Amino acid sequence: MRGLLGDAPGGSPAPVPPHRPIRSPGSGWSCLPPPPEASTPGHTPVRPSLSSTSSSLPSLVPLSCPRTGYFFRTASHRIIAPNRINRGRGVCMMSTSWRDKQQPSLINFIAAFLAANSYRLNFLSISPDFIFNNGGLSVAFVFETNWDCQNEDAVFSRVNRLKRQFKNLYVVVAVPTREQNESFNQSYHKYDIELGCPTFVPVNDPEMGFEKIAKIAHARGVCKQQDIISTMKIEREQAVQCMDAFLRVLTSIPGIDNHDANALAQAVGSIEAIAKASKGFILENTDLSMDKAETVVRFFRDPQYYLSPKIN
Template sequence: MVWSVQAQMAQKFEDGLVYKPTRYIQILKSQKKSEKLVMNRGFRDSTPFSNSASLSTSSLAGSNGVCMMRSTWRDEQHPSFLNFISCFLKENSFRLNIVPIAPDFIFNCGGLSVAFMFLTNWDGVDTESFYRKVQKLKEQFANFYVVITLPTKEQNDSLIHSYIKYGVRLGRPTFVPVRDLEMGFEKIVKIAHARGACKRQDALAKIKAEKEKSVQAMEIYLQVVTSIPGVDSHGANVLNQTIGSIEAIAKSSKEYLLETTDLSPTTAETITRFFRDPKFYLAPKID
């Protein structure tokens, strides 16, 4: 039950997202079964990837954001999986940087940072150290996810047992169990992309709200200024652009109004009297 809820929490960030298929994914899927089994074990016994320059510069566009990969995590992975990561990021317009960071990945999308811990092999994990690191990263990053490759039921049961044993609060952080490495990284990219998209939508909504507020304020401004006898909408806009606020208009002298605007002397005189002579602005207005 714990993991079904966790899976639902992770899935809600992926609804509506479609990623472009890559030819490399198809090639990777067709590899020999023996190599696939090694990949699912996390490549712990494989040769570390050494060509860091080609990996770090493989995705240069970065229109969707930046992916930062922990350098020591990279050294533990098989070249085939690293090539898959590079191709997948490039297809989805993410720039990849290899840096010495605490989590395994940090994605910067739409002004939002999302951190990930990606455990590619659960077997033999020191659970106490693992959950201690999870707790530490959770405190450092507001948006933090733990992705774990669990190809067998035994591994899944083991993780659930440890999850309960160490008293992890549901969703703090969110655990995302996956069946294989490729699925795990695809989940990471989709979650990061979705969170960034939500952040951008929130920013756009805020800008829209501010714009609507500004329009409403301008409407009120025009209503007040055009209530002055002899001042039409053109005159109100002129005053807004040259003088500014209603308070500034009220403090302006006739001479200053004539100097800074194209209003007539009669209108300038009316404006100064309107704000300074109670007998004038309290008197009944007859059109």
């Protein structure tokens, strides 16, 4: 990034003091550095060279500030500070072939969005359109910025090929019109895509689509760092075990089967709540017969009944 940002006058990197997050009413961005101050008298700032930047980023205009170093103003007049770029949260790799097919305004939006969120952007020749590396986890994305039903076969063939190469793959599709949305839904079912393998994310426009991409990559990285997925698996196993124990208790009541036990669980709740429920409440909120409801009430409340031996 040194070629992009340049050095401060004197040859050494300009010091960057901390800045507090603020919100610009019109920009929609949540974290901005302080605005550039007026240049001091007699000070001639050195403009950094943009020779190393891509031709697809024409609207990154260099500015300078004696106190905070160099900034870059985007087409939407958003200021990007160097320390927001250098302190990387992760790396975003963009396919050069995908980049060359897009409008420069979209590429500029992506560059500004990534810089504002502390991602480093690299242009590489890769199979997916994007690969995010965040928190030690790589997530690949296919990004269709404008759904075309005439190109559906190529899109789904590519998705099927990539899902065998990448464990974490998402497909983001921009469907700005109702007709495009209906066409995409028909194609999705036509090609018999397994639900969640990979996950498809329809959006209204390309900008929203890339925001979704960044959020998904960030969320997966946080889950990886905090081992949230393993914790969820353990909690799910514990919940299943608790439900199995719950069903075993209720089905031990003579005449109560799994269907009746599930109906009681959904309508009444815990075993304690079932033990306190009246026969009328059980009849009103479940499909149990009067005999079964009476059996449940007796099982929990009549000592002579629940202490007597039972043969199922």
